Amino acid sequence: MGAKYVHFTSNETIEGVQWPREPQTGGVPLVCDASSDILSRPIDIEKYGLIYAGAQKNIGPSGVTVVIIKRDWIEPRGDLPTMLAYATHAKERSLYNTPNTFGIYMIGLVCEWIESLGGLEGMARRSAEKASLIYDAIDASDFYRGFAEKESRSQMNVTFRLPDEELERKFAAQSEKAGLIGLKGHRSVGGLRASIYNALEPESVRVLVDFMREFERENG
Numbered sequence: 001m002g003a004k005y006v007h008f009t010s011n012e013t014i015e016g017v018q019w020p021r022e023p024q025t026g027g028v029p030l031v032c033d034a035s036s037d038i039l040s041r042p043i044d045i046e047k048y049g050l051i052y053a054g055a056q057k058n059i060g061p062s063g064v065t066v067v068i069i070k071r072d073w074i075e076p077r078g079d080l081p082t083m084l085a086y087a088t089h090a091k092e093r094s095l096y097n098t099p100n101t102f103g104i105y106m107i108g109l110v111c112e113w114i115e116s117l118g119g120l121e122g123m124a125r126r127s128a129e130k131a132s133l134i135y136d137a138i139d140a141s142d143f144y145r146g147f148a149e150k151e152s153r154s155q156m157n158v159t160f161r162l163p164d165e166e167l168e169r170k171f172a173a174q175s176e177k178a179g180l181i182g183l184k185g186h187r188s189v190g191g192l193r194a195s196i197y198n199a200l201e202p203e204s205v206r207v208l209v210d211f212m213r214e215f216e217r218e219n220g
């Protein structure tokens, strides 16, 4: 095929779709925007030339981006400003400028927490369990409709629709009153979206599922 790399986004947050496994590229290295599902499951690092991920979803506070790059992809580039070249940051061990020390400290704590839960294998089990609690509730009802194709369902952002937009508005308002914040879908697609990143405890997902059942009983 002749391509140097294939870029993909492992999880997409608006429509709630995720690659269940890496795309097959016949050996062409992958470049991945893993911002929204990094550290939620193990990945086969050998397949990647470069992974980049904003920290703000699963890693820690905003303001840090993690880049994992194959050593032989790091080359000095005369055509880029010094600060924008990965070679600069690799050579200086990410201390070319003063980094976001507080953010990095927090990320250290998050990594310890992930290890205490069984590392990435543990996070994968936990993510799958949390997501299936909601998807099972969706699939068991005629009232809720999953937005994404089943094979591409995201384990980070569960998107669903109700029978009409009026009910969706009501769901968003009542859930917020019940302390379930941020369930309104992205403005470009509407509907509802439960973002269940690593930081969200399984117990919070159970509260949402109870709310969904109750809402259906009252409005279905």
Ligand SMILES: Cc1ncc(COP(=O)(O)O)c(C=O)c1O
Pocket (backbone or CB within 6 Å): 009, 011, 012, 013, 033, 034, 035, 036, 054
């Ligand atoms: C996969 C992915 N890439 C990039 C972004 C954007 O990140 P930032 O706001 O740091 O540019 C997001 C977040 O919304 C995302 O989900």
